[in-house]
Amino acid sequence: xxxxxxxxxxxxxxxxxxxxxxxxxxxxGSGPVRTVGFDATGxxxxxxxxxxxxxxxxxxxxxxGIAFDATGxPExxxxxxxxxxxxxxxxxxxxxxGISRVAKLGHAALSAWQASLAAATFTGAVADSxxxxxxxxxxxxxxxxxxxxxxxSSGALPIVTLIALLVGVIIAFLGVxxxxxxxxxxxxxxxxxxxxxxxxxxxxxxxxxAGRTGAGFAAELxxxxxxxxxxxxxxxxxxxIDHLVLxxxxxxxxxxxxxxxxxxxxxxxxGMVVAVTLLDLSPTQFVGGLLTAxxxxxxxxxxxxxxxxxxxxxxxxxxxxMQTGSDAGAVGRSATSAVVMGITLIIVANTVADWLAxxxxx
Amino acid sequence: MTNASRVxxxxxxxxxxxxRDLTMMYDSLVVMQxxxxxxxxxxxxxxxxxxxxxxxxxxxxxxxxxRPAQGVILFEGExxxxxxxxxxxxxxxxMGVLYQNGALWSGxxxxxxxxxxxxxxxxxxAVAIGEVVALKLALVGLRGFESFYPxxxxxxxxxxAALARAIALDPDVLFFDExxxxxxxxxxxxxxxxxxxxxxxxxxxxxxxxxxxxSIFRIADRALFLDIEEKTMTALxxxxxxxxxxxxxEVHRFLTRSSKGLP
Numbered sequence: 319x320x321x322x323x324x325x326x327x328x329x330x331x332x333x334x335x336x337x338x339x340x341x342x343x344x345x346x347g348s349g350p351v352r353t354v355g356f357d358a359t360g361x362x363x364x365x366x367x368x369x370x371x372x373x374x375x376x377x378x379x380x381x382x383g384i385a386f387d388a389t390g391x392p393e394x395x396x397x398x399x400x401x402x403x404x405x406x407x408x409x410x411x412x413x414x415x416g417i418s419r420v421a422k423l424g425h426a427a428l429s430a431w432q433a434s435l436a437a438a439t440f441t442g443a444v445a446d447s448x449x450x451x452x453x454x455x456x457x458x459x460x461x462x463x464x465x466x467x468x469x470x471s472s473g474a475l476p477i478v479t480l481i482a483l484l485v486g487v488i489i490a491f492l493g494v495x496x497x498x499x500x501x502x503x504x505x506x507x508x509x510x511x512x513x514x515x516x517x518x519x520x521x522x523x524x525x526x527x528a529g530r531t532g533a534g535f536a537a538e539l540x541x542x543x544x545x546x547x548x549x550x551x552x553x554x555x556x557x558x559i560d561h562l563v564l565x566x567x568x569x570x571x572x573x574x575x576x577x578x579x580x581x582x583x584x585x586x587x588x589g590m591v592v593a594v595t596l597l598d599l600s601p602t603q604f605v606g607g608l609l610t611a612x613x614x615x616x617x618x619x620x621x622x623x624x625x626x627x628x629x630x631x632x633x634x635x636x637x638x639x640m641q642t643g644s645d646a647g648a649v650g651r652s653a654t655s656a657v658v659m660g661i662t663l664i665i666v667a668n669t670v671a672d673w674l675a676x677x678x679x680x
Numbered sequence: 681m682t683n684a685s686r687v688x689x690x691x692x693x694x695x696x697x698x699x700r701d702l703t704m705m706y707d708s709l710v711v712m713q714x715x716x717x718x719x720x721x722x723x724x725x726x727x728x729x730x731x732x733x734x735x736x737x738x739x740x741x742x743x744x745x746x747r748p749a750q751g752v753i754l755f756e757g758e759x760x761x762x763x764x765x766x767x768x769x770x771x772x773x774x775m776g777v778l779y780q781n782g783a784l785w786s787g788x789x790x791x792x793x794x795x796x797x798x799x800x801x802x803x804x805x806a807v808a809i810g811e812v813v814a815l816k817l818a819l820v821g822l823r824g825f826e827s828f829y830p831x832x833x834x835x836x837x838x839x840x841a842a843l844a845r846a847i848a849l850d851p852d853v854l855f856f857d858e859x860x861x862x863x864x865x866x867x868x869x870x871x872x873x874x875x876x877x878x879x880x881x882x883x884x885x886x887x888x889x890x891x892x893x894x895s896i897f898r899i900a901d902r903a904l905f906l907d908i909e910e911k912t913m914t915a916l917x918x919x920x921x922x923x924x925x926x927x928x929x930e931v932h933r934f935l936t937r938s939s940k941g942l943p
Contacts, residue, residue: 457799462787546783553743555772556800 320391321360324368333374354379356390369398440637444567447559456560458568466569470531474577477530481522482514482581486588489513493589494596503597507607510589515612516675519582520620521668524627527574528660532635535566536656539639540649548640558640567632574628575621582620615680623671627664634660694757696721696853696885697742702751704737711737714912715751717904719853724879724886724899726919729906730934735889736780738906739857742887743777744768756852773801776846780857782838784830790817790841791826797848816844820874836867843874853885854878860892868892872899893937905931 324330354375361368372388372395379386388396417425450456493506539562542548551558590604638656642648697719704711711734719725727735740746741753744760752759755771763771784793794813798804804812817823820840830838839859846854856875860868872895878884890896896903897919905915905922907930915922915931926932933939 542786545781545786546779547785549745550777550779550783550785552745553772553775553777554797554800555769556796 320356320358320368321362323362324364324371326365326367328367330367330371333371333378337378351384353385353387355387358391358395361392364395369395369402372399373402436641437633437637440640441633443557443559444563444633444636447557447564448567450560451564456564459561459565462562462565463569466531466566467573469534470527470569470573470577474527474530474573475580477526478523478577478581479584481526482519482584483588485518485522486510486514486585486590487592489518489585490589490592494592498597503593504599504603504607505611506589506593506597506599507604508611510586510593511608511612512616514582514585514589515616515620517620517668517672519585520578520624520627521664523574523578523581523624524631524664524668525661527570527577527628528631528634528664529657531570532631532656532660533653535632535635536639536642536652537649539563539636540642540652543640543642544644544649563632563636563640566636567629570628570632571625574624574631578621578624579617582617619671619675619680623668626667626671630663630667631660634663694754695719696756697887698754698757699742700752700754702738702741702753703749704734704741704746705749706737710749710911712906712911712913713750717913717916719885719887720901721885722879722883723901724875724888726896726900726903727887727889727906728891728896728903728934730891730908733906733908735891735906736857739855739887739889743775743855744772773849774852776849776851776854778839778842778846778854778856778859780861781835782830782842784838784842784845786830789827789829790822790833790844793830793841794845794848797845801849812848813844816848817841819847820844821870836863836870839863839867839871840874843871847878847882847884850882851884853887856886856888856890858889858891860890860895865894868895869898875899891934893935905934907931 372391376386376399378384388399391399447456451458489510490506493509494503497503497505497509539548542562548558548562551561586608590601593599593604594601635656638652638659642652695718699715699717702715703713704715715738727738729735737746741748747761753761756774758767758771760768760771784790785796788796791810791813794816795809798809798812802809813826814823817826820843822837822841822844825833825837825841830841833841854875859871859875863871875886875888876899879886886899888895888899900919902917903915903919903922904913906912907914907928909930915927919935922931923935926935
């Protein structure tokens with residue numbers, strides 16, 4: 319017998335629990351149950367909770383070979399039960415996810431290989447496009463180029479200034495602490511000069527731009543992929559790399575070294591402030607020390623690195639953007655992986671460059 | 681007459697599009713197989729089918745964005761996929777595509793969007809290009825919107841602007857991906873009018889992917905039905921004919937917009 323209100327807000331009984339509770343109360347000798355029927359005359363308001371209860375009952379009856387008699391239920395409920403039981407129009411088969419660990423390893427290796435192949439192909443396509451630009455067979459979209467130049471000049475200056483200044487300060491502190499112990503405080507200027515020019519200027523600018531511009535490229539091109547703007551270039555027989563990737567790459571290619579020179583300068587100023595404040599050094603002594611120690615090749619090494627970093631950021635950002643999938647989260651994933659890939663490759667490239675510089679005694 | 685010059689002028693006997701025994705795959709999954717059909721010159725040909733039946737995928741194959749897993753697609757009698765880049769470019773120049781959401785280049789104004797194909801493929805000077813752009817935008821009812829960016833206009837206007845870009849180079853074949861999707865009935869029927877006018881004025885061959893019945897009955901000379909269960913085409917003919925003599929239950933249900941099968 320169904321009575322009272324059946325609403326989702328309140329806890330409703332489970333069918334099997336109800337049966338277990340009542341089985342003890344069977345009158346002796348009443349025999350096994352053959353049919354479950356309902357009396358709904360006392361039923362109040364009801365919603366999906368009653369349907370769920372009835373579906374549980376139906377499944378319970380089916381499992382035990384007992385007839386489920388719905389005739390006592392209101393017509394709407396009978397109709398809804400029939401709808402809920404209906405077979406779906408089309409059964410969608412989902413690919414079997416249960417694969418062995420060895421197979422997973424194989425899949426991972428294959429996708430890593432595919433990714434490297436895609437990266438090589440993309441780099442080749444960009445190089446090819448650049449070659450055609452040199453042969454004047456590609457018309458560069460100057461507007462995109464200038465947008466990149468602008469966003470990486472006035473747009474990036476505040477953050478580059480702050481980070482480079484602080485990095486200069488950190489190197490100087492390190493120098494003050496370590497070198498003063500040996501009475502060699504004067505040589506702080508050497509450390510700041512070498513540190514900023516050879517390593518930190520290019521590295522920090524690269525990391526900032528990978529997070530700023532690399533992610534921006536990936537998100538921008540990723541959205542264009544989703545709105546089919548990139549396909550629209552392809553079906554016109556126009557290379558999207560010529561139109562979209564090349565101006566962005568060139569913009570970074572120009573701006574990375576300039577920003578690095580700026581970061582070097584700001585970092586050295588930061589280091590000088592610390593040295594002058596904490597040690598008995600005058601700015602002239604600091605600069606004098608710097609100029610005796612540091613050579614042009616130190617500065618050029620940093621600038622050469624920054625050009626490579628610029629190419630890495632541009633390639634990673636544009637490639638991830640062009641490879642964006644078609645769902646809503648795809649653009650976010652592309653931007654994230656552009657940053658991760660950019661920073662990782664920058665640090666790897668920096669290590670390789672330092673190693674080469676050590677070998678060549680630069 | 682050589683084959684090349686015939687292809688150049690697009691007036692040869694070969695149908696503009698011919699598909700032979702095409703199989704389309706998505707990763708390792710067969711989407712559709714054994715597709716064979718021809719699109720006649722100046723015809724409005726509709727590819728119809730339920731959601732997920734591979735209509736848009738077929739369109740992507742026809743415009744060269746995807747390669748057939750099996751079979752060939754001939755554009756003006758030439759195997760498009762196997763051709764060299766120059767031939768492919770020449771073929772692409774003669775196609776126009778209207779994407780589902782327009783796919784206008786968001787960084788360019790409407791005029792620049794329409795001008796880009798002209799700059800890429802013609803040697804016209806800036807003044808002449810400006811005249812062509814003004815004409816094309818006027819044809820789709822967007823005179824005076826030259827300097828607007830795509831984000832600043834409505835969805836219907838965006839589609840019409842994209843149509844202006846698609847017809848910039850006076851293509852022989854125009855492809856439409858779900859032209860009425862996302863449009864109100866009036867804008868959708870205005871786009872249908874434009875499609876019919878383009879065919880009447882320029883003799884353009886038009887291939888439309890659609891599941892909008894009103895539009896299908898209005899514009900299609902012939903329609904192809906992709907059956908998702910059978911994984912192949914199950915009907916090809918004029919929509920009215922297919923509705924009156926449906927070759928299968930699924931075609932009947934689709935064309936009569938009914939969830940019940942044949943009586």
